[in-house]
Amino acid sequence: MESQDLRDTFFDRFLLQAKLISQLVTFWWTYSEEDEEDDNNDQDKTKAANILGQCFFPGFSEVDPFIAPPKLRYLFSADPRQHLQDINNGSPTDSFGNTDENPLGLHVSTLITVFGSDRINNQEKYLSPIFTSTELGLDKDKNNSPYYEFRIDNSGTKFGRLTDPELVPTDENLTIKYIYTIPIPPRHLDPHYPKHKRIYEKWISDQENTYPPSMHIPFTT
Numbered sequence: 001m002e003s004q005d006l007r008d009t010f011f012d013r014f015l016l017q018a019k020l021i022s023q024l025v026t027f028w029w030t031y032s033e034e035d036e037e038d039d040n041n042d043q044d045k046t047k048a049a050n051i052l053g054q055c056f057f058p059g060f061s062e063v064d065p066f067i068a069p070p071k072l073r074y075l076f077s078a079d080p081r082q083h084l085q086d087i088n089n090g091s092p093t094d095s096f097g098n099t100d101e102n103p104l105g106l107h108v109s110t111l112i113t114v115f116g117s118d119r120i121n122n123q124e125k126y127l128s129p130i131f132t133s134t135e136l137g138l139d140k141d142k143n144n145s146p147y148y149e150f151r152i153d154n155s156g157t158k159f160g161r162l163t164d165p166e167l168v169p170t171d172e173n174l175t176i177k178y179i180y181t182i183p184i185p186p187r188h189l190d191p192h193y194p195k196h197k198r199i200y201e202k203w204i205s206d207q208e209n210t211y212p213p214s215m216h217i218p219f220t221t
Contacts, residue, residue: 013127014162015210018220020115020130021182023204024075026217027114028052030191030200048113051106056152056184071107072150073136078107080120081128114204125207137177146176154184160220183218 031042031049055071111128112120120126133139137147146165153160163179189196203212212219 016127017130022212022219024052026200027204029187044113048110051110075107076131077129077136078111079129080108080111083108084117140175144173144175148180149177151181152184153181156185157183158185158218182220185218188216
């Protein structure tokens, strides 16, 4: 896979990607049902959670309900670190846009809300973008590098998986793809209970541990 920033091995990079996805799902679980009209709630978090819901659980209206929707690729290809650097260099704060007509801008804003600028700027703790264009399969017509095909598993399992590599014929050669399954099980910890919400929030902000603190939080291994 194409290297990025810091990760020395495929396995280290894969684990950090899996952690970030798990934290995104947990953020969605935690804030998606909050009342945007409630002055006690953070409306930015609620908005970000709703955008994440459109990425991970859009209602499965596609022909193949288990293929991740295009909005998930917007999320995974968004580069909030570059956006923050542009702002520091004097570019307009809306340089990425933030409208439905520019969905990449919406996803940049969402990632900043979830992870915060300090973590996003820390190359040891965050990947920006989470997946490179090669990993997302956007360059497969230009090169034969391996890429991921994402799928959503809402069967109830809490553990996603990465398949063994598959050979895919192209016009001139063969390339390799991995099926990357993201688990979206039922939410067993209710964030309306303060104890459960604290478990979720602890994991969302965790920068040290590889795996979530509760077996109820999904993770791709």
